[in-house]
Amino acid sequence: AQSVTQLGSHVSVSEGALVLLRCNYSSSVPPYLFWYVQYPNQGLQLLLKYTSAATLVKGINGFEAEFKKSETSFHLTKPSAHMSDAAEYFCAVSANQAGTALIFGKGTTLSVSS
């Protein structure tokens, strides 16, 4: 079975500061990992995904994430926060096995102050 734990339900940063959103996964088989962003009253938008091709994954809007198997982590980072990054971020995992559903973490709300 797969599961995802997002550490920290709320993260606050200043504009221009580093953004670090933490995600740890559990999977009995090689996982696919995803980060989605959700703006208020909107659906989810894919930021990036890990599919075993490269451990450092670059996504949209300047975000990137690094897959670390030894730490079972897939943390999301952005060097410099922008006000428009304020949103809810979800980490998700699915097994590398057809027929298994996407499992979402509980989400982290990112606040950006000026």
Place this chain on the structure above:
Amino acid sequence: DAMVIQNPRYQVTQFGKPVTLSCSQTLNHNVMYWYQQKSSQAPKLLFHYYDKDFNNEADTPDNFQSRRPNTSFCFLDIRSPGLGDAAMYLCATSGSQGQGVIPVGYEQYFGPGTRLTVT
């Protein structure tokens, strides 16, 4: 632009009064999903269609039903909404590998959601 559309964006219904939410897609994807997302929680998969094959999650209440009359449209029917069913309902689609089950590693494309209020 190819997209996933949900109507209405906001729906108010009365306790016990049936309600239908709709989703359409222009992506021509085989797989369509319905998620329930309650406030400050992760999306929870209710069921999905692979083409016309319906797949219910084990813990989805019988009160929730779905129809997919064609590739483009999918409907979520709540037969007797309770106060606990107030939530955001998200429709999503994905391509597939032709295996007849949820594909591995495929991105899911989400609609903007329908926020359901039950009075």
